[in-house]
Amino acid sequence: MRVALTEHTSRPWRIHEIAHDFEVEDVWALPTPGGPDDFGLLTSELATAGRPGENTAGVTRLLWAVRWRLGEILGWDRDDAGLQKRVPTLRDRLPDDLREAPAPALGELPFSPLYELDDEFAAELANATVHAVLHLSWVEDGDGGHRGQMAVLVKPNGLQGRLYMAAIKPFRYLFVYPALMRNYERYWQQATGGRVPAAGTVTGAVGVDRIPEPMRGPLRAGYADIFTLAADVTATPEHCARTMLEDVAGDGGQRIWRRVLGLRLAPRPWTDTVAGWSVAERDDHSIRLQARSWASTFNLVVQVEDGSITLATLGRHDRLLGRMVWSPASRIHRRLVPGLLRDTARKLRARADH
Template identity: 85%
Template sequence: MKVALTEHTSRPWRIHEIAHDFEVEDVWALPTPGGPDDFELLTSELTTGGRPGDDTAGVTRLLWAARWKLGEVLGWDRDDAGLRARVPTLRDRLPDDLREAPRPELGELPFSSLYKLDDEFAAELANATVHAVLHLGWVEDGNGRYRGQMAVLVKPNGLFGRLYMAAIKPLRYLFIYPAMMRNYERYWQRATGGRGPSTGTVTGAVGLDRVPESMRGPLDADYADIFTLATDVTATPDHCARTMFEDVAGDGGQRIWRRLLGLRLAPRPWTDTVAGWSVAERGDHWIRLQARSRMLTFNLVVRVGEGSVTLVTLGRYDRLLGRILWSLTSRIHRRAAPGLLRDTARKLR
């Protein structure tokens, strides 16, 4: 789950005094619930990890393979483009206590450790495009629970570096980060035996005939899917929808709906909008959101029942191009929906 940059900048991490001239690019809450002493378990995943992309599949694996091949052909990852060649290592900035802190080896990951403390870890990477810092922290999540938090800090290499970062940003949000979160969740389940608060099982189906008529009503739809999370978390439909689309989906969701599909979403929050979507209807246990473009009309129905939260997506193709666009992006939506529901339950919990 992507969180606000202030979740990183407002905390007293030691990395602030080391990488003060770096930009905070992204901050993510990791699906790793635990206790106050579980940070060692989180960082141990890095020491045994393979090269990025080795443990992924499908489009994500292909993207990583393409990145490594481009780096090889264009020389982005040459030694003379890295640490102590193009840029000095941040280890030269470390105060004495951090210089003496442990530096775990990172397996095949292309990062070099900077330091590791009881609740904080940092590593750096440099190539022809960027000088970057990977930062992991262990933060209290309320009621004695803790979780991991990952921040990415960057210093692009001039105009070329900034153009490169801008070009790959949609790919990071649509493929790379979701794959990382799934890998972290699988690792954490294996490492902890599934302990920690459970968010329940998600069931899903695609097709108008799979969505109960009470949830689609008289809407004229060409596409429909339904995902239901079994959970003991309770909330009003409005609160659940706002947590799902404003707090959890955030900028990544906006990019899919607004930029890829051209949906006209409100630029500022209003009483009758949720994450830019118009509130079309409300019921005692549900809320329906709507957005349109020249090509598509979409409705999102969030229903809160006893022991479950359901998300229904209904789409109408107003132009042939809309059908083509959604056929290309619907797979991303269907893969993201279960995680979106789980993250919402975690946030509400």
Template identity: 60%
Template sequence: MKLPRSSHTDKPWRIHELTPDFTVEDVWALPTPGGPDDFPRLLENFGSGNFPEGAPLIVRVLWEARWKLGRLFGWDDENGGLGTRVPMLLDRLPDDLRAAPRGPDLGDLPFSSLYQLDDEWAAEMANRTVHGVLHLSWVPDESGGYRGQMAVLVKPNGRRGAAYMALIKPFRYLFVYPALLGIIGRGWQASTAGARPTP
């Protein structure tokens, strides 16, 4: 379920210290009901997820098309990313976050983990169109339990980056986010079933 931006901005997350020049693009409630100590399980599932391989065909086609366009237009070349086009947020970390665990490796997804806390994790990526942050958190839900929350923060690279974000927005909302949330939800259900003691 899509949430208002205030669901992220009104919380005292540490990521705010690092991203005052970023815009909150999207905030989503994740289908991951659990208890107060289940955040590590969310991160483990997220890091071992099968996106985009497990997504519907249309999402896999769009994903592959994006990377082909990136190669064609040079969006993802090595001089357009972290530490080259933009400074790494990793370099902005205060001492306590620098000493914290980094968090999961996302495999083929183009994100680099920044830090992991008891209820918050962040990773960054950059190319020639945008500098982005993926933020996962663990929040109380309306039923007295807890659930995951995902926020996407962006800093587009000038007009080209803003145009790129506007162009991909309908595809994200119609295809990518529903597929990603479905994969997260199915992974969560499977891990929950696996965590139940056998009678």
């Protein structure tokens, strides 16, 4: 998720004193939840996650291929346009303690490492269009956990550089950054496989293949996402689902489900339903809810197990309009679910305390 530039500029990073004449172009929250000492794991995955690989979407790989081909034709990446040729390296600005700091190998990435600290890493590149800095950091997420953060700082090379940055901006936001986030999420899950996340950490994934087989159920879903909050709460799945959808989502959720998605939900009182969603199945650890519209069918699966709360959303679209409506709505949905899970856990704990 893209975040405000102040998420970078307001923090006391060492890069401020080194790249003080660079512009902060973008700041992104990385899908890499972890503990306070996991920054080294993040930077060790940079060389792998940062390059377009075989799992990267074809459009993104094509854009990279076009970029490198144009660079060859127009001379953007020629040797005399790089570091120590067109511009001096920022290593010349490093104080002694940073100059001696180690930095990870970046493999095939076109960046040269500058330094790595316990919670901060920087690397640079230069070509005929721009001198850029990639900055990674490790920040608190506000809920007891930590995550990675990525900032891109740039110094365009005159008018040519500014035109170049403006031209590639929509492609970066539509294709390059989303592909990079997916890569980071994939490699982070591989690197941290089996580890118990810190309390308050939310992990998420998109894709039917990311849903455990028992949670998929009979619905032949075309869309699926799953979010898990590490939280030790005492509640049945139905109690958790009612807290989540009736207390937390409440009337606001009803308006979205009914008016935006067109779901046919049961009216109050919700005695035999959960916020109007019918109960398709339940067991000791999970409950499956279902709602339909004329265009789509959705399942919500709430699971409470092993010190965590999980919400899986699965959708099948029977008409094109349902798919068209859900495509932008799903982006908002994925941004709201982590907060929904955390608010649910807080309510459940508060009730348990009383």
